[in-house]
Amino acid sequence: MKNFLYGYINPNSKPRFALGRVVATPGAIELMQRTETNPFALLGRHVTGDWGECDPEDAQTNEDALTHGSRVLSVYRLPLRAAGEKGDTQSQADLTGDRIWVITEADRSVSTLLLPEEY
Template sequence: MSIDVGNGPRFPMGKPVITPGAQAALDATGMSGMLLLARHIRGDWGDLGVEDMTANELALLTGARLLSSFDLPDGKSKVWIITEADRSVTTILLPDEY
């Protein structure tokens, strides 16, 4: 499923935060958390299945929580980015930290 993400943000992200585990995983792979945040707020949901992408598109209309998942370059790690339903906080975390 390809979504036209355009150039600008599709929703407010609120305060960005990152867990220590996610920061360590990003540092270890040389991946930029800011780049992933930018993709997330533009509606690039990363490595999600069609069902989860569709849920995010609906969440944009209904004000529900948003989730992106990004596989990291090491081929074994991933991070999630979750924006709360009230759009007050967006958190980068490891899936096992959820």
């Protein structure tokens, strides 16, 4: 995992679970291309426990999933902002609401990048 995520994981963070095989839906690929988003940046955040825009209940469900072996879900708005970056005005992403999900299955055999409507 270190090799293909090198440079996308915060050096102070470590992967918290295995991603398994990584796949993406056509809609997710199109959105990442349109927003010039590198999928490894999304995977790096996901695997280190940055759940993106998950609500607090879903974030807690993810934390529990790491202990009990359940599915893990992250939600990111594209294009990504750097961690901690805040804008004074609404960005185009805020207006369009382009979101992508990253789901890692309970058995950690596969992680999928997909649009919410593709679920």
